[in-house]
Amino acid sequence: MRKTIEHVAQLAEVSKATVSRVLNNSPKVTEQTREKVMKAIKESGYYPSAMARRLTTNKAETIGLIIPSPQDKTFGNPFYTEILRGFTHQAKIEGYDLLLFINEHQFNYSQLFHDRRVDGLLLVGVNRNDKGIIQLSKNNFPYMLTGKIDYKEANYVDAENRKGAYQAVSYLVNLGHKRIGYLGGSFDFVFNQERFEGYLQVLKEHNLEYGKELTMESINTEESGYEAMRKLLESSSIPTAVFVANDLDAIGSMKAVKEKGLRIPEDISLIGFDDIQLASYTEPTLTTVRQPIYEMGTTAISLLVQLIEGKKEVPLKVELPTQLIIRGSSGGKI
Amino acid sequence: MRKTIEHVAQLAEVSKATVSRVLNNSPKVTEQTREKVMKAIKESGYYPSAMARRLTTNKAETIGLIIPSPQDKTFGNPFYTEILRGFTHQAKIEGYDLLLFINEHQFNYSQLFHDRRVDGLLLVGVNRNDKGIIQLSKNNFPYMLTGKIDYKEANYVDAENRKGAYQAVSYLVNLGHKRIGYLGGSFDFVFNQERFEGYLQVLKEHNLEYGKELTMESINTEESGYEAMRKLLESSSIPTAVFVANDLDAIGSMKAVKEKGLRIPEDISLIGFDDIQLASYTEPTLTTVRQPIYEMGTTAISLLVQLIEGKKEVPLKVELPTQLIIRGSSGGKI
DNA sequence: ATACCAAATGTAACCGCTTACATTATCTAC
C-alpha cells in the first residue's frame, strides 16, 4: 500500500506539517525531530507524491521541450542529439523534468501552460517567423529558443553564426581562393541567413566576385547537399572553394564533387559548419566551424529556469562563440 | 486569474460534478446541459488542471523515456533519433506525455514509480545484464525495452536480428564470397550477439572458414568502425567481404578500406545493418539490413500503454521483421 | 392525479501535499 505523509507523521509521532518541513529542509526544525522523521521515512519506505506537491505549490517542475516535427527531415541531424545531451544534463541539475513534444502542424504551445503541465518551454529549430513565439512573449510565458528568430523580443541562445562564417571564408581567402561558392540552408532560419551574410561580407571586403551562380540553397541533409552541389557544379566556371553552411550538406556535397570527378581539396576546397561527429570521418576529413552545441543546450536550460523562477528579465539573448576546426577538406595555399 | 472548474460551474449554473462529467464525456449528461457547460468553458477560457486531475485519478498520464547516457558515444546514433520519432508520435496518440531521462550511472528507475511521476518506463539501449530491469519486473512496474536482454521475463520489442544477419551473409555467399569477415558491436547488447550468430550460422551451413582473424569488435561509431576495420585489414589474408553489424561502423569501415587503397565493392564487399538515412549517401552507397526503427518505436509505446492500463499480461515480447536493402557496397557476383 | 422508477444532477468527501496562523515549549532577563 502506498505510503503518505500521514503515515510518516504517525510513525514519527509528529504532525504532517513537521514531516513536510523536514522534506523541504525548512530551517525551523530541531535536529532531533529531523532525525526522528528521517528514520520514519526510511522505515516506512515513503516517497512524497510528485503530483500532490505540484498541485499545492502550483509548479509543474517541468520544462516542455519542443523539437521539430518527425516529418521534418532535418530532425535526424546530429545537432539535435548533441543539444539534447546538454538539455537533459542541465535539467537534471536544476531539478526539472523534461517533457518531450513534437512541433506538429498547428501545435499550440500555450496549451501546455494553460493546463499547467509545464513551467516553461524550450523550443528547438523554430522557423524565423513563427507566430506562436510572439504569443508566448505577449502572455509572458517563460520560454527559450535555441536559435534566433525575427521577433525582436524573443529569448534565445544561439551561436555566433555570422562571425563563424566570416572566419571560415576569410580562411579560404587567405589560402588564395578568389572564386568562393556558398551552399546553405533556407533563410527560413535566421542562422542560415547570418552565415550567408558572414560569407558575403568577406567577399565584399576583398572585392571578390559573388552572385547567384555562386550560391545554392539546400535543407541540411546529405541528400539535399548532394543535389545542391550537383547543380552548383553545372555552372560553366565552377568555384575553387565552397563554404557549405552546415556539415550534413557538406557531406552530401562531397559525394557530388567526387562524382563529378573532382578532388577535394585539390580541385575544390570545402568548409562546413557545426562540427558534428561525422565531420572527422569523411574522406577527406571536413574542415568546419564548430558550434558549442552542448553548451548551447546547458545554457538554454539554465537561463530558462532563471526566467521561470523570476531571477532574470526578458528579453534574454545569448550568443556563444564558434571556432574554426581545420582538417583535410580545406587544403593549403593555392 | 486562473480559472477553475468552480468558475465554470457557476457560469453554467450547474455543479462542479456536472462540469467534470462533461469534461470526461460521461454519458449521463443531457445534451442541453452539455452545451450549456461547453459554452461556459469557452467563455471563461477554462483549462482543467493536469496536476489536479493526476492527483485525484492517481495517474501520471506520463511515460518515462530512458535513453543512454550522454557520455555514451552511441547516443549520437541516428537510430535513436528515428526511434524517438516513433515514440513521440505514438505517445501523443495514446494521450501520454513523454518524460526524458538519461540513464546515468546508478540511475534508479524505481524512483520514478515511487513518487508517481510516471505510469510506465520505456528503456532504450539497455545493457543485456542490467539488474535494474529485474527489479522493475519483480515490482510489477509496467515497462518496455527496445532490445532484448538476458533476463527471461523481460518485456521488449526488437528486430529480427539473427534473421536479418542471416539474410545479409547468405546474400554475400550467393555472390560467391568464401572468406567473409564480421565486424560488430559489443556482446553487451544481445542484438549484437544475435547478429553475429546469424552470420556464423551461414558460414557453418556452407562450411566456410570462420574464426578470430575474421572478426573484429567495435562500438557503433564511425570512429570505432574505422579503427576496427584497420585492424581487420592488417591480417595476412584479408576477407573479400565483411558483414558490419551496424551502419555507423560500416561507414567508418569504408574509410579504413579506402585508406588501405582497396576498392568497395571490387576488393571488399560490405554490408551494414540498420539502414540509417546516411547509408544512402556514402560512397559507394551502403547495402544494409533495414530495421523498422520507427515502427519499433510506435509498437513499444503502444504495448507499454496496454501494459499500464492492464490490457496485456507480462511478459510481452515482440520481434519485428528486417529487410535486406541492396545498394552499391555489396557488389555483384565474383 | 398518484405512485413509482430511471435518468440527471448535486453534495461532499477525498487525493496528498504545503503553509498561514495558532499554539505550545524553551529560553532569557529580572
Add this chain to the structure above:
DNA sequence: GTAGATAATGTAAGCGGTTACATTTGGTAT
C-alpha cells in the same frame, strides 16, 4: 519564579479536480 520573547510544532484550510452516494427531476403506468 515569572513575564515576555522566540523558536518549534501543530491545526486546518486549500490546491483543483473526481466520484460514491444522495437528491431531484421527469416520464410512465395506473
